[in-house]
Amino acid sequence: MKSSTESVLEYLILKVLANREEIVKALYDYFVEGASPSTIAMKYGLSKHQIRGYVQRIIEKTGSPMKSRVLMKYTAPLILKLKPIARKVNTSMAICGICKEELPVQVIEDHIKKKHSDILGECLDSVIDILKKTSTVKRHR
Numbered sequence: 001m002k003s004s005t006e007s008v009l010e011y012l013i014l015k016v017l018a019n020r021e022e023i024v025k026a027l028y029d030y031f032v033e034g035a036s037p038s039t040i041a042m043k044y045g046l047s048k049h050q051i052r053g054y055v056q057r058i059i060e061k062t063g064s065p066m067k068s069r070v071l072m073k074y075t076a077p078l079i080l081k082l083k084p085i086a087r088k089v090n091t092s093m094a095i096c097g098i099c100k101e102e103l104p105v106q107v108i109e110d111h112i113k114k115k116h117s118d119i120l121g122e123c124l125d126s127v128i129d130i131l132k133k134t135s136t137v138k139r140h141r
């Protein structure tokens with residue numbers, strides 16, 4: 001079974017791969033910068049309702065707002081460096097850069113999870129790897 005950390009990381013990585021990195025940025029602003037949902041909503045063109053939904057999802061996965069804050073602080077900058085697989089064609093359609101399939105934006109995350117789980121796994125491993133190295137460095141200081 002996956003740990004709660006891995007499950008949150010996978011969730012966030014999937015957003016970036018699906019070309020929805022604004023959601024990861026919005027969550028970072030909320031948890032780390034302490035921005036209000038209305039400020040974030042305006043900045044990223046999301047609704048307050050959507051933001052509360054994403055925030056709730058992260059808290060459910062980590063178990064607490066405090067854990068969510070720590071996790072977002074250290075992992076969001078790494079996750080935001082990943083390259084998206086999908087590319088938006090318009091507001092409702094996106095193209096998968098790997099199999100060139102055109103898909104509705106609502107299913108692109110599922111598509112990546114099912115068809116390109118190897119890439120998702122590689123991204124997850126690389127983020128966890130960097131996290132482990134960073135925490136080792138800190139311990140030695």
Ligand SMILES: [Zn+2]
Pocket residue numbers: 096097098099100101111115116
């Ligand atoms: Zn594909």
